[in-house]
Amino acid sequence: MNRLAGKVAIVTGGATGIGEAVSKKFAREGARVVVCGFPEDPVNDVVKKIMDEGGEAAAYVGDLSHEGVAMECVGFAVTTYGKLDILINNAGVFPVMELIENYPTDAFEYLLKNNIRTAFFMTKYAVPELKKTRGCIVSAGSESGKIGLGENAPYGATKGWMHAFMRGIAVEQAKHGIRANCVCPGAIDTAWTHKETGPMKARHEEMIIDATPMARRGTPEEIANAYLFLASDEASFVTGALFSVDGGVTIAKGAVGKEAKGEAVAKAPQGELHLEHALDGASNMLRGRDDVVHTPAP
Numbered sequence: 001m002n003r004l005a006g007k008v009a010i011v012t013g014g015a016t017g018i019g020e021a022v023s024k025k026f027a028r029e030g031a032r033v034v035v036c037g038f039p040e041d042p043v044n045d046v047v048k049k050i051m052d053e054g055g056e057a058a059a060y061v062g063d064l065s066h067e068g069v070a071m072e073c074v075g076f077a078v079t080t081y082g083k084l085d086i087l088i089n090n091a092g093v094f095p096v097m098e099l100i101e102n103y104p105t106d107a108f109e110y111l112l113k114n115n116i117r118t119a120f121f122m123t124k125y126a127v128p129e130l131k132k133t134r135g136c137i138v139s140a141g142s143e144s145g146k147i148g149l150g151e152n153a154p155y156g157a158t159k160g161w162m163h164a165f166m167r168g169i170a171v172e173q174a175k176h177g178i179r180a181n182c183v184c185p186g187a188i189d190t191a192w193t194h195k196e197t198g199p200m201k202a203r204h205e206e207m208i209i210d211a212t213p214m215a216r217r218g219t220p221e222e223i224a225n226a227y228l229f230l231a232s233d234e235a236s237f238v239t240g241a242l243f244s245v246d247g248g249v250t251i252a253k254g255a256v257g258k259e260a261k262g263e264a265v266a267k268a269p270q271g272e273l274h275l276e277h278a279l280d281g282a283s284n285m286l287r288g289r290d291d292v293v294h295t296p297a298p
């Protein structure tokens with residue numbers, strides 16, 4: 001506990017999936033957390049649950065891919081809590097699984113908007129504040145940004161962009177004391193990797209388990225644990241890292257997960273967080289379609 005005592009953090013996409021776990025984990029560790037998300041996301045509920053547990057959090061609702069909204073979000077954090085120490089660029093979308101020859105152009109544009117523009121604007125407006133606190137950025141990379149993703153090649157490419165973006169920031173901002181890293185998850189137990197809640201089909205689900213030596217999805221909390229380390233002062237000499245938390249999928253060859261099925265390693269740990277929105281993420285292209293909306297907490 002208290003590994004982030006005194007810190008102020010923004011978590012984009014902080015109300016569902018991995019983001020909910022990061023918001024709740026950081027609050028438990030003593031951070032004051034600005035939880036951000038689309039108007040359709042359960043942002044206010046996550047803030048309420050953090051406060052109910054004795055933590056400190058505030059809601060910022062809006063589409064962060066718009067420059068003015070991202071700028072205002074950073075301003076909101078500083079006005080509310082007096083400073084900014086940590087930016088978590090977690091917001092992202094995973095709209096379809098499709099071969100490139102059939103890949104809808106609007107799905108590609110949706111990826112650019114939410115996976116790239118959001119991280120660009122949030123980073124641009126957070127850095128001047130992070131210079132004052134010698135703060136840090138941790139962003140959502142992915143195993144697919146390292147090795148690519150068949151049937152969703154443009155998504156993997158947005159994550160490759162994120163890796164290079166964070167490394168560039170790490171180099172240019174090191175002299176100001178700012179660190180920048182990526183957490184690179186494998187398949188995680190969120191809306192995106194289940195056929196009932198996301199674009200993956202049964203055969204994709206089977207493939208991701210078989211390709212993972214640990215023969216399971218990671219939990220949102222296992223990913224939040226890595227965010228916690230990289231955002232904390234324990235990682236004071238870590239910058240430009242692409243920190244894999246992927247059950248071994250990027251180093252595996254073939255369907256090695258089949259050998260671990262039924263073994264103890266294939267059973268996910270319980271964790272300590274109370275997560276209620278793991279499967280409530282954006283898995284179609286309907287979210288964030290409204291006009292620019294931004295609603296700082298009352």
Ligand SMILES: NC(=O)c1ccc[n+]([C@@H]2O[C@H](COP(=O)([O-])OP(=O)(O)OC[C@H]3O[C@@H](n4cnc5c(N)ncnc54)[C@H](O)[C@@H]3O)[C@@H](O)[C@H]2O)c1
Nearest residue numbers: 013016017018038064065091092114140187188190281282
């Ligand atoms: N789930 C996985 O298997 C996996 C694997 C590797 C990397 N990741 C990365 O982790 C991050 C979180 O993924 P998740 O699985 O938890 O998905 P999720 O859909 O549960 O969470 C993403 C959140 O970001 C929000 N969001 C997206 N664009 C936004 C915008 N412009 N403004 C405000 N909010 C916005 C969404 O509404 C959603 O709440 C993503 O960046 C993703 O690329 C996920």
